[in-house]
Amino acid sequence: MGKLVILKIGEGSFEQGFPVTLQIGDENARPVVEITGELPPNPEIPRDYHRWQSTYRNLKLPSRPIGLPKQLIQAPSLEDCQQVTEKLKVSFNTWLACDGFRPIREKWLEKLMSADKIRVLLQTKDLRLQKLPWHLWDLLERYPHTEIALSAPAYEQVNRVASTSDRVKILAILGNSQGIDTQADRKLLELLPNADITFLVEPQSQDLTDRLWEQHWQILFFAGHSSTVETNVTGKIYINQTESLTIGQLKYGLRKAVERGLQLAIFNSCDGLGLAWEFADLHIPQIIVMREPVPDRVAQQFLKYFLAAFAQGEPLYLAVRQARERLQGLENQLPCASWLPVICQNPAEIPLTWQELSSNSANLPTPVRTVTHRQSFSLLLLFSIAIAGLLTGIRYLGVLQPLELSAFDQLLRSRPQEKPDSRLLLVTVTEEDVQAQPESERRGSLSDKSLAQLVEKLAIYQPQVIGLDIYREHTLAKDYPQLHKWMSQSDRFVSVCRVSDPQTGKSGIAPPKEVSADSLGFSNILTDADRVVRRHYLALTPPxxxxxxxxxxxxxxxxxxxxxxKGITLEFTPDGMWQLGKLKFKPLEAHTGGYQGIDALGHQILLNYRSSTSPNAIAPQITLQDVIAGKFNAAAVKGKIVLIGTTAESFHDYWPTPYIYQGNAQEIPGVILQAQMLSQLLSAALDGRPLLWSWSIWSEVIWIWLWSFFGCLLAWYIKRVDYLILTATIAFVILYGSCLIILILFGGWIPLVPAALALGCGAVTVVVFLNSYFQQK
Structure with a gap:
């Protein structure tokens, strides 16, 4: 979609400065951005311009002026002209780089992209400002699809009558051709496709006036001599060898031509700003003039380049820019050729293409369409809701689950470190401990003898409870009656077994025969599709x-x-939830957080790993041989939970975790994993450490929609791609930080991946689709 930029320069002077207002918006729409600035006093600018103008006008160039006598001084050289040209360009750009004008420049860079097609209207009634070479502003040179036009502060739209012709109606006036070749212009016009051209060669004033009244002209063309009277800013065209006319003398005929559909006037003649100034009162849509005396060759080449580009479908402004820039090839012999062509625009009108001029409907007045804030909000709301709904549906089907689990793992790893849980003591059976036991006595990783010695040593120091995370399907030997009594009668001993899983076909493992049913706990572990353990089994109903x-x-x-x-017992709420003191356990459901459609049988919660450099650092650890040898501190056992398990790799009791080691999921022994689960329950009940939780589905939908809407807003108001990418990156950092902070402080698993996708999709949707929607409208 094209952009319209209006640069309004208010009442002022080069001695006192000028107030400036910048407006930016889409074509066919009201401005959506407005900012003010100022240009400081700088009397050198008009003096530099006058030196350039005087030098240029006194060059010995074959041109189309009449009424512009050269001063009786030595003619300047091309080098002289180049020097004053460069000085004017530098001083002009220095003036535009001042601090007071900087807000204008920064807002322009923020809202406009280099790929945008931009029409710039300079709106001022100060003729000296209009004469300045605005096309040399360094900011405009960054935008290759931009052209600046002059505009009067006062304007209005004229209701025009539709043309009945399907060809472009052109009235071409070939005026006084003394010393110039206007026939070259005629030949170029005759090459135009789908054009109906009427030529008036050196007409009388009455003949010209009659022709203006008689037909529906769309383009008025003049080639010949013209000039501007500086004293009263009056333009004059020389229609034949003896007659000249001002625009005022053709006012009624031109006004009628505008009412009948005149869209464009081209004055391929000298010093035309006065003509454009007078035309402003007639509200003609567009005029192309030459700002200074124009050499005959420059006029012909400009017309050739412009008509070729315009007739091939280029927008009027870009056709003028292409033609103007191609004139640079002549500047070694004809300096400042690319400075001369300039557009004068009625802001109430939208420039038409050549194809639109040949359409009957193109001659009807084109109203300026507006997009209100309410309409913008409604469209953004519609798109954000659609994006949120689509992402929610895709998420519900489980498509995003792998990405969400990976993001969840990253958040877990990003948390600050926590101290080990001092309420636990891990007795690990290492590979060395296994090998130290006689092979004939081993029952798995732990022989009866070693277990008896271990329990005997630990019981002396009064642990609160001992847990054995080693399967023992065999019957205890009769040589250890004290161990048998401890296992069967003590309420401070818990052993482990495995419940059968009919769905996976994994068989169960029986408990030790000496242990009562009340002192048994299952060791079943829940893994996800990537085998990583993120869930914690609390209870289930065994087959x-x-x-x-x-x-x-x-x-x-x-x-x-x-x-x-500690005085805390397990209770159940009326809705069946577990409760330990004030802590309530909300079980996982099939759709919880990033999980979609999981098997939520039994009582499951998310596993909140104790954050540390490694999940192995959950609690103090001591090996089996060290305990048997008495190499431990009694305080490490008294009142603690002692958990016994193997870490020997030969028993393959290792489980992947969300943590990373050497590029892969870090695996930890089953006894460490049991310690992580145990610590989670103790810390939540005693320390207030939060359990992990997630929002309801509708809360997550609203969260995703908010980020989708935010992405739409960013793209709607930030037009430059680099600024949009930067802002979207900052928004993503804020999103990630918010999810991390909520996880750390409250244990909440907030949707990160769907919200990030919503943010990006919202921005892309606005950039790609909403802009094209408004262009079509």
Missing amino acids: PASPCQASYSLSVQLALRYLYS
């Missing part, structure tokens, strides 16, 4: 055929015994 009938997990059994000593 009747399972050899393990434990209903609570090992971590729950150990936690309940420890918490009982």
Whole structure:
């Protein structure tokens, strides 16, 4: 979609400065941005311009002026002209780079992209400002699809009558051709496609007036001599060898031509700003004039380049810019050729293309369409809701689950470190501990003898509870009656078994025969599709055929015994939720957070790993041989939960976690994983450390929609791609930071990936689709 920029320069002077207002908006729409600035006093600017103008006009160039006598001084050289030209360009751009004008420049750079097609209207009634070479403003040179036009502060739209012709109607006036070749202009016009041209060669004033009244002209063309009277800013055209006319003398005929559809006037003649100034009162849509005396060759080449581009479909402004810039090739011999052509625009009108001029409907008045803030808001709301709905649907189907779980892992890893849980003591059976036991006595990783010695040593120092995370399907040897008594009668000992899983076909593992059902906990682990453990099994209903009938997990059994000593018991709320003191456990459902359609059977919660450099650093650890040898501190055991398990890699009891080690998911022993689960329950019940939770589905939908709407807003108001990318990046950082802070402080798993996608999709949708929508409208 094209952009319209209006630069309004108010009442002022080069001695006192000028107030400036910048407006930016889309074509066919009201401005959406307005900012003010100022140009400071600088009397040198008009003096530099006058030196350039005097030098240029006194060059010995074959041109089309009459009434512009050269001063009786030595003719300046081309080098002289180049020097004053460069000085004017530098001083002009220095003036526009002042501090007071900087807000104008910065807002322009923020809202407009180099790829935009931009029409710039300079709106001022100061003729000296209009004469300045605005096309040399360094800011405009960054935008290759931009052209600046002059405009009067007062304007209005004229209701025009539709033409009945399907060809472009052109009235071409070939005026006084003394010393110039106007026939070259005629030949160029005759090459135009789909054009109906009437030529008036050196006409009489009456003949010209009659022709203006008689037909519906769309383009008025003049080639010949013209000039501007500086004293009263009056333009004059020389229609034949003896007659000249001002625009005022043709006022009624020209006004009628405008009412009948005149769209464009081209004066391929000298010093035409006075003509444009007078034309402003007639409200003609567009005029192209030459700002200074124009050499005959420059006039012909400009017409050739402009008509070729315009007739091939280029917009009027870009056709003028192309033609003007191509004149640079002549400037070694004809300096400042590319300075001369300039457009004068009626702001109430929209420039038409050649194809539109040949359409009957193109001659009807084109109203300026407006897009209100309410309409903009409604469209952004519509698109953001559609994006949020689409993403929610895709998410519900589980498409985003792998990305969301990866993002969740990243958030977990980004949390600050926590201290190890001092309420736990891990007794690990290492590979060395296994090998140290006689092979004939081993029952898995732990022999009866080693277990008896271990329990005997630990019991002396009164641990709160001992948990055995090692499967023991065999019967205890009769040589250890004290161990048998401890395992069967003590309420401070919990052993482990595995419940059968009919869905996966994984068989169960029976518990030790010496342990009562009340002192059993299952060790079943929940893994996701990538095998990573992110969920914590609290309870389940074992199948009747399972050899393990434990209903609570090992971590729950150990936690309940420890918490009982602190006066906290497990209760159930009326809606069936677990409650430990003030802590309530909300079980996972099939659609929870980033999980979509998971098997939520049993009582599951998210596993809130204790954050540290490694999940292995959950609690103090001591090896089996060190305990048996008495190499430990009694304070490390008394009143603690002692968890016994193997870390020997040969038993393959390792589980992937959200943490990363050497580029892969870090695997930890099962006993460490049980310690993470146990610590989660204790910390939540005793320390207030939050359990992980997620919003309801509707809360997440609203969150996703908010970010979608925010992305739409960013793209709607920030037009430059680099600024939009920067702002969107900052928005993503804010989104990520918000999700991380909520996770750290409150344990909330807030949708990150869907919100980020909503932000990006909202911005892309506005850039790609909304702009094209308004262009079509």
